[in-house]
Amino acid sequence: MSENKKPHNRIAELRKEKGLTLQQVADAIGVGNNTISRYETGKREPKLETWQKLANYFDVTVYYLQGYGLSIDQAKNKVISIIHNAYFEDTELTSAVDSYLRTISPKKKAIFPFDFYKDNETDYP
Incomplete structure (x- = not known):
């Protein structure tokens, strides 16, 4: 036990x-x-x-x-990581997010999560 x-x-x-x-x-x-x-x-x-x-x-x-849980920074990083992974692993989510971003910025070129990456990079800066 x-x-x-x-x-x-x-x-x-x-x-x-x-x-x-x-x-x-x-x-x-x-x-x-x-x-x-x-x-x-x-x-x-x-x-x-x-x-x-x-x-x-x-x-x-x-x-x-008291020794439990995550710090605020650790929690933020965890949430960012979960969102990041979901965006790049779920094509339906990727399409929905990209579509939404196009809708909210029709006159300007929307900045998409992929825009933050350089060729062959996998980590979000």
């Missing part, structure tokens, strides 16, 4: 990514730096209000900060 472990929170990861000290984060949310250290190591669990302060400070969701 497998045990569902709670993921490790991302406080330390975000703090280091932004080049911040424990003290800077502690001062920003109104706790001691030892408290932030304990949050990072999982020795202490923040209250919901503190999770929200930390999430606002790092500009992420509480859910992401």
Whole structure:
């Protein structure tokens, strides 16, 4: 029987990514730096209000900060990838999108997703 472990929170990861000290984060949310250290190591669990302060400070969701899900950038990239793959793998969708783009820009040449690619390129810039 497998045990569902709670993921490790991302406080330390975000703090280091932004080049911040424990003290800077502690001062920003109104706790001691030892408290932030304990949050990072999982020795202490923040209250919901503190999770929200930390999430606002790092500009992420509480859910992401707690170690779940994707960051906003990761989610955007995932959505772009799904749309990109669908456009190039589904000829019916490709035709519908191209037709729509022609309709909304009849006087100007519409820019189609294929226009962003150079010869033999497969990655969207």
